[in-house]
Amino acid sequence: MHQQKKVFKEVTIDLGKVEKELEKFLRVDDPILAQTCIYLLKAGGKRMRPGFTLLSGKFFDYNFEKLLPVAMALEIIHMATLVHDDVVDASLTRRGRPTLSAAWGNSVSVATGDFLFAKALEMIVKIDNIEVSKELAKVCIQMGRGEIQQIKSSYDVDQDFKQYLYRIKRKTALLIGLCCKLGAMVSRADKRQIWILSTYGHCLGIAFQIVDDILDITADSKILGKPIGGDIRQGIMTLPMIYALKYSPDQSRIRELLHKKNKTEGEVEEAIYLIKKSGGIEKSRKIVDLYIEKGIKNLKELPDIPSRKALIELARFVAERSY
Amino acid sequence: MALVNCIESELNEVKSQIAKETQFKSSSLEELLEYEMNGLDRHLFPAIVLTIGKITEDNREVNISLASIFQYVFLAHSIHRLVDKEDVKASTRQYSVLIGDFLFGQTFYKICDESLYKYAWEFVKVIETINEGVIMRWRLKDKTMSAKDYSIIISKERAALTRLAGRLAAKVAGLKEPYQQRIEDFCYSIGMAWAAWEENIYTSIVHEYLINAKRYLDELKDSLPIRPLQEFFYFFCQGINQDIKGEELLLNIK
Secondary structure, rough: OOHHHHHHHHHHHHHHHHHHHHHOOOOEEEEEHHHHHHHHHHHOOOHHHHHHHHHHHOOOOOOOHHHHHHHHHHHHHHHHHHHHHHHHHHOOOOOOEEEEHHHHHHHHHHHHHHHHHHHHHHHHHHHHOHHHHHHHHHHHHHHHHHHHHHOOOOOOOOHHHHHHHHHHHHHHHHHHHHHHHHHHHHHOOOHHHHHHHHHHHHHHHHHHHHHHHHHHOOOOOHHHOOOHHHHHHHHHHHHHHHHHHHHOOOOOOOOOOOOOOOOOOOHHHHHHHHHHHHHHHHHHHOOOOOHHHHHHHHHOOOOOHHHHHHHHHHHHHHHHHOO | OOOHHHHHHHHHEEEEEHHOOEEEEOOHHHHHOOOOHHEEEEEEEHHHHHHHHHOOOOOHHHHHHHHHHHHOOOOOOOOHHHHOOOOOHHHHHHHHHHHHHHHHHHHHHOOOOOOOOHHHHHHHHHHHHHHHHHHHHHOOOOOOOOHHHHHHHHHHHHHHHHHHHHHHHHHHHHOOOHHHHHHHHHHHHHHHHHHHHHHHOOOHHHHHHHHHHHHHHHHOOOOOOOOOHHHHHHHHHHHOOOOOOHHHHHHOOO
């Protein structure tokens, strides 16, 4: 966490204000919703999305009052998707704590997620900028498509890189790209500048998700805050698996393991071992590096201010993170 | 069940718009998720908006969009509620969450149309209200629910949305404020009767709100050409298989 705090130091004070405003905004009347919203807020989280929005705004006409609702809405949308993801995956823990669905059940989790989604839109609508709303709406639809495709294609061991990219673009990259894009848009950047930051966020999002998928195989579950091997159990084909299926001498066994629906813990461990042995992790890391480089390549066109350095460091942090 | 004849072509447009917008990489919504719908589930929300639109025959395209939006909100919420069922299959649980989310996204995208964006706030607030209702139902799930509590729940979960459909459709149709209010009351009553009929817990609520709905229609009939709304009411009463009381109400309409 320390390294991340360091890269966000440009906007630390404003991120603190975002946090406080989120707490205020989610202090709602309904006693259950008030508890579930606060439970989610207190679960922590990296708050990377508001960070991206604020840092992107720094290059232009930075107006915190205008950026605040956008940053809050994007974080709330992210929270809502995590709550629903945990219902979809039947996850029991997140960030080392019971998930909302484990603690309160699916009905309350889904309703809380929907309520948060509405609260996020309430924030966005307040800005009264139809273009900002449209951008967010488009991303919400695509996120839905990506998640649906992920479930549709689970246990399908014939997936390729392109299909994987389709999913992770929608699942993660579009929202991070949007955080940067809206930060720039609200701060009156021109078209080219908006494109540069949007591309940066998009590439970083792709890299972020690949790293997430790598960590699901290689991380220390205590540091990660949840058990590893979740994707293998749920049949979600990630990039290390796709490479292992393609290049490993043990590919027929990997295929058999990944295709199987109800795996024993021993089989999950065996799959992890074979994927690590296949070189799939290293190949995936190369793709991470490619996206990080692609993302930061055009940043040099933007003013040389501390935020530029922060965005570059953030990209490196995403690539190297262990949680 | 007879459909409302005067809106047949618009209703078909709503259906094809929804079918087109809910296509997922070579699968349709129905192929991904088993979700049974009766005639009211399929048509009631679009029918509210379209019949109100027929009163003035203005803004046909906006009405069709508005009708789709209300159907999306209703569908998203109903599909999300599939997770409440015990022993729900894993795939049903997963698709119900994700398809519901997708439909909420689609709702917001359509609201971002120039002509409808001014109503975005009201949609957002009604989605909040619906979920407050869901949570209230959950809170009372192991208790005996009084008619009063039950009415609050269905008012939030369903009637708030039918009321908004009435209000916005009346606004889009360009009706004056007092008429908007009556139509809103009519639609709220329809929502209450519909939800109470579905669960069959308090039949008195069904009758109470049907009578209210009829009264609101009567109050409008001398000032507005409400034939489309009367047809809609007939369609609704048929949909909930109303007994003699319902038939009596209809005799006055036909």
